[in-house]
Amino acid sequence: MADYLIFLAISTSIFALFALGLNLQWGFTGLINFGHVAFMTLGAYTTVLLSLKGVPLLISAVIGGILAALLGLVIGFSTLRLREDYLSIVTIGVGELVRLVVNNQDLPVGDAWVSGAFGVQSYTIPLSTAxxxxxxxxxxxxxxxxxxxxxxxxxxxxxxxxxxxxxxxxxxxxxxxxxxxxxxxxxxxxxxxxxxxYNPKAGLMLSSLLVLALVFWRLQVLVRSPWGRILKAIREDEEIPKALGKNVFWYKLQSLMLGGAIAGIAGAFFAWQLSAIYPDNFQPQLTFDCWIMVILGGSGNNIGTLLGAVIYFAYDSLTREYLDDIFPSLSTEQAGAFRIMIIGLILIVLMVWRPQGILGKKEELTLGK
The missing domain is CATH 1.10.287 (Helix Hairpins)
Incomplete structure (x- = not known):
């Protein structure tokens, strides 16, 4: 039971970190990003490949976050001057593009080049030795x-x-x-x-929780600062900060880059948790799982994002464990579809009962007004 709880703590903290990046982009700035997994993919592979070249893990993860931020810079320069619809379309394409490039490209694994479709294994994990x-x-x-x-x-x-x-x-x-x-x-x-x-997974859990706490703390400071208030003004009506002389494009770009960097760091922890990564580990489903967490907890609320991650993984673990006992006639494929159907039903009920999410503030969010 303790080992399973540690596993859930690692998974929840990683995806809470991943979702905090999306919440900064969408919840606070209003940027529709349907390809958030691209940042995680880039961060994961950068961290793993650099560590196999002998680069220290901390530096590898930081470089992964920086490259994810640079991806946000490229996406932002391409789309942020256009309507928000284009951003959502481009990010979906970028998410799949990054995964397909990794899948079809030979990767420098150690001293050899290996097809990306074979994945990357046997890389260093932090605190793996007692x-x-x-x-x-x-x-x-x-x-x-x-x-x-x-x-x-x-x-x-x-x-x-x-x-x-x-x-x-x-x-x-x-x-x-x-x-x-x-x-x-x-x-x-x-x-x-x-x-x-000493269980190595406990060391990884401590590392992920410390990074999550640090990122959460700094984000709370940022979103309450004048910079964060400008992001909220852009989310509500970007013409108002424009009229006040603010460079809206630059603020949007900062939000996209910072959210991407956070997702890149989450990708490093995701790779360390898996111990072996493959392109199929970074399907578009991860992005939409992240959206579920943000919507459940309440967009524009960092504590709500953490709550959404907790609820999602509690639901995921409970249904995996007990769904077969409740509905023994369901096949594996049917059980998977049923679990997705139930989470969809929960979202529908939430949108009717509390459209701002559990901890969101309805008076603060226009919700697409």
């Missing part, structure tokens, strides 16, 4: 610090909602806060035990 006791205790200390900061931040978030929000908003935030607190405690207990006995 460290000494002192390092393990330091890692447990970092996990403890991260858990403590998370619980304290949740308490402040709920308290501020009680003072400034409505009763309904307070009740929603209280329920979400309790859910996150319970998950934090469960992950902390499982992670601390696994770090002490």
């Amino acid at each position: 460290p000494n006791l002192i390092v393990r205790l330091i890692m447990i200390g970092l996990l403890t610090l991260l858990g403590g900061i998370t619980l304290y931040s949740l308490w402040r978030w709920i308290r501020s909602t009680k003072k400034l929000g409505s009763k309904q908003e307070f009740a929603t935030h209280l329920g979400v806060g309790i859910l996150f607190a319970l998950l934090t405690i469960a992950i902390y207990i499982s992670g601390a035990i696994a770090l002490y006995d």
Whole structure:
């Protein structure tokens, strides 16, 4: 059970990071990106191929994020001066283009060139070897610090909602806060035990959670800054910031690049989690899974994005585990289709009942007005 919880924590943190990049682009800036997986693909392959050449993992992941940002720069210069429809069309094409190029191109794997269709295996994964006791205790200390900061931040978030929000908003935030607190405690207990006995997956979990916390913190600062307020103004009506003398194109480009860089870093962790990557690991479905997370939690809300990732992976794991017990007559293909149908039904109900998402603010979002 502890190992499975660690696996879910890694998966959720990676896709929460992936979704934060999309939420910056769509939720805060209004950029429709249906090819977000392209940034993840570029980040994953760059990190893996550089690490096989002997480049340190941290530097490899940073370079992967930079190249993903440069991809956003190329896409932005091509489309952001046009109508938003063109951006959505181009990003779909770019997402598939990157995957197909990787699939059909020979890749420099070590000292040889290997067909991309064969995938890349046997690359270095961070913290794969057991460290000494002192390092393990330091890692447990970092996990403890991260858990403590998370619980304290949740308490402040709920308290501020009680003072400034409505009763309904307070009740929603209280329920979400309790859910996150319970998950934090469960992950902390499982992670601390696994770090002490040392399970390499626990080391990867700690790394992904630390990066997610850092990115989330900096994004919260950014979106509350004047820069973030301009992004929201562009989302609502870009003619207004234009009239105030703001370079709307440049702000859109910054948002697309930063969101792409975050997705590129998520791609590095995704590759490390899989231990072997193939082009088919980066299907367009990943982008639409990411959209589900953002819509469920509430676009334009970073905490909502984290909540959407938690809900999505909780649903995914529960249906994989128990759907066969509930409907034993379903074949494997039928069960997969049924799971997609149910998540679609959930989205339809949510759009009718609460179109802004669970934590989104209806008065703040025009929702395509």
